[in-house]
Structures are given as C-alpha cells and as structure tokens.
Amino acid sequence: MNGILSIQSHVVFGHAGNSSAVFPMQRMGLEVWPIHTVQFSNHTQYPQGFSGKSFDSEDIRTLVKGLDNIGKLKDCQAVISGYQGSADQCLAVAQAVEQIRAQNPNARYVCDPVMGDPQKGCIVSDGVAEHLVQTLMPMADVIVPNQFELTAFTGVEISNLEQAITACRKALDLGPKVVLVKHLHSLAQGVFSTILATEQGCYLIERPELEFAKAPVGVGDLISAIFTACLVKGMAPLEAFRHTNNAVYGVLETTAKHGSWELMTVFGQEEIVNPSHDFAPQPIG
Template identity: 65%
Template sequence: MVGIMKGIISIQSHVVFGHAGNSSAVFPLQRMGFEVWPIHTVQFSNHTQYAQGWTGKAFPASEITDLVAGIDAIGELGNCDALLSGYLGSAEQGIALTEVVSRVKKANPNALYVCDPVMGDPEKGCILAEGVSEYIVDSVMPIADVIVPNQFELSRFVKMPINNLEDAIKACQKALTLGPKIVLVKHLHSLSEEKFSMMLADQSGCYLVTRPHLEFAKAPVGVGDLISALFTAGLMKGWSPIAAFEHANNASYDVLAATQKSGEWELQTILAQQQIAHPNSTFGARKVD
C-alpha cells in the first residue's frame, strides 16, 4: 500500500496573473512531485513592477495561524515535511509565521523550515517597512534550517558588507553560526557583471555556481521565489545540498531562457515545466573556501 504523500506548506504572496510568490513556487514544487499547501500573505492582481499598478490586499496575520490550525485539526500537520516562507506583508505576519514554524515542528520534529527572507534588492532597496525586515533578521532567519537570501538580505542578516568573493564566503560562514544549517545566496551581484553567481554554504564548505546573464527589456519577477522552491524540492527529494543547489540553478536558468525566447517578462514556468524536473543546462558548482 502506498502511503500518503507528504506535504509542503508554502507561506508567500500570491498574484492572480503571472508568476511571483506562491504563483512562482507552487507549480515547480508540484512538478517535482510534492503536494503543496499554499497560504497567501497577500493576494494581488499582478506583481508590483507593472507601471499600471495592481489591485488586491494583504491578509490579516490571523489567516496564517487559523489555516494552519485547521490543517492541524484534521490531523494532517504531521504530514507536513517542509515549510517554505517568502514575502511577509506585516510584522504581525512574521510573528504568526514563527508560531507556525513551532507548531509544524511540534507535529513533525523532522520537518524542514526554509526561509526566503524577502526584503529587497540593491536597486529597490528595502521593500518592507523597517519593523518587518528587523523581525525577519532577528526572529525568523535564526530559527530556519535553511535560508535563501540574496546578497542584500544576507548582508542585513550578518551585518557586514559584501563586495567580493572573500566577503561572500565570510558572510555565509557567519550566517551558519547564527542558526541556519544551510545558506543559499540566490544572487551575488558584486561578484561579476558578466555572470550570474549563486553560493551555497553548509558545514562542508562554500560552493559557487555561475551562469551567463540573460538580457531582458524588463527584469522578470519571481525568480528568487522559483529558486527557493526548486532548492526546497531538491532537499525534500533527499538530494545532497550541492545536488539540490545545482539543480535549482540549472532549472531556473532554463525557465529564464524559455522566458527570454518567448519575448516575455512574466516567467514561462508552465512552458518550461519539463526543464523544471529535468534541466537541459549542466552548470556545476565548485568549492571556493
């Protein structure tokens, strides 16, 4: 008899049209073989980089805890193998998230918590109210098993600038002393303008993978959410962190390549679904520390 497939709770933003937040993360997790239980922190008509604006709203923090309590009430929370979190719309949602992490771990002590600490990027700066980013840094990231920040977010967490490869290695090593067991830096923009660089760090060392930059008239949104989902799925399959890291890089690159080829700026996640599970690209990681 086949047992019930374990689930992944994904607490992120959601857009009705296009791919960002849960709309970028849920399908890749499903395509890689997992049941996904999405909880939305906000629901917008589209992502926020459209000049025309967007409609929608943030949900109260109680929605997060209430929905998880409902899952617990039907006896399914113990079947949650991982919790993935992304964009938070308020500090109250951050508090609710930490409560949910505790509740999931109580129901399943082996459940993995993967935190994508969405705060911003160098171009946009911090996209959250200051209280939210402080709560993420002080109270959310330290309790995560895995963090998936960009360079800006990692720098905030470890409270040090990152200007080169040596800084990136030191920042990752420091992050590993603050709680997380695995760090994936999903974009190290200071390392190269010609190449896109990502770094993985765990107890075995630091690893770097690079791939070509793909040019777009308008930068696609939701790429970080895609990378976090792919990495989570790889870890949940029992792959080594390095194998999951390489897969996340190669699959996300293939999705971006399909998006570029289509002349679009909304990620072509559905079009490239075969590459999500079986990437064509084979960029390898190398040890750098």
C-alpha cells in the same frame, strides 16, 4: 498525504510568490499547501500599478489551526516562507513552524527573507525586516537571501567573493544549517553568481546572464521552491544546489526565447525536472 506548506504572496496574473513556487514543486511530484500573505492582481513592477490586499496575520493562524484539526501538521515535510506583509505575519509564520516541528521534528523550515535589493532598498512594511533578521532567519534550517538580505542578517558588507564567503560563514553561525545566496550582484559582470554554504564548505555557480526588457520577477521564489523540493526528495544540499540552478536557468532561457519578462514557468516545466544545461558548482572555501 505529505506536503509542503508555502506561506508567501500570491498574484492572480503572472508568477511571483506562491504563483511562482507552487507549480514547480507540484511538477516535481510533491503536494503543496499554499497560504497567501497578500493577494495582488499582478506583481508590483507594472507601471500601471496593481490591485489587491494584504491578509490579516490571524488568517495564517486560522488556516494552520484548520490543518492541525484534520491532523495534517505531522505530515508537513517542509515550510517555506517568502514575502510577509506585516510584522505580525512573521510571528504567525514562526508559530506555525514551531507547531509543525512539535509534531514532526524532521520538518525543514526554509526562509526566503524577502526584504529588497540594492537598487530598491528595503521594500517591506515596518517591522518585517527586523523580524526576518531577529526571528525567522535564526530559526530556519535553510535561508535563501540575496546579497542585500545576507548583509542585513550578518552585518557583513559584500563587494567581493571573500566577503561573500565571510558573510555566509557568519550566517551559519547564527542558526541556519544551509545558506543559499540566490544572487550576488557585486561579483563578475555578465554572469549570474550564486553561492551555497554548509558546514562542509562553500560553493559557487556562475551561469550566463540572459537579456530581458525588464528584470523578471519571481525568480527568487522559483529558486527557493525548487531547492526545497530537491531537499524534500532526498537530494543532498550540493546536488540540490546544482539542480536548482540548472532548472531555473532553463526556465529563464525559455522565458527569454518567448520575448517575455513574466516567467514562462508552464512552458518551461520540463526544465524543472530534466534541465537541459548543467552548471557545475565550484568549491571556494
């Protein structure tokens, strides 16, 4: 039985990290093997706080070793990494990817380099951002940064579309074959802008920005998960980019209609496989 290994955070209530990623990939017909880097009661944006803990990096290594013991690493089609709670967790992820590639050279590594955003700045523990930039992103087949994370990787400051394209091309030169910029906040107001970059070119999708009482959490994890699932199912990157944006918008629209700021992924699950909107990518370079 083939599967996708997803190494990221987990919340008991709501949808963030693996709690946002696992079900959508399963809904698309894929087996998912989650390993949690942290486990919290809820995501960190609640004013009441949260409870829980970060797991030790050795937990990742132990679980991957267990998968190896039962002969499953060769059946891993893709690895996704998201939020990492420590620098050594990043190294454990790198080791897992290397082990899997040794047994299945066709396995993809998708790195969602969770660091922060322009409003919050860097939100990860000491050493994590450095290992994301210097270790995990260069070895990834696909990276899914936001604008803040793309700048951290490339050193290119972004305030317009031309600079975003320059940053994407530089990112491709640094190792990844596919760059999906999950959010470009500094482009047009009132729309949600995202870019796909491959050696074939760069493409932009702009979709309406929906209104929420607070910004939903876990959207980036949802984007990475659906895009990965699309690739594993055989879609070309541009087709996967289009489907991902349409599906994520459908889930967000469902969420908004319910008056929620926690993603309504289960209620919106049909959008994951049969999106009701279609936002076409536009070539930009």
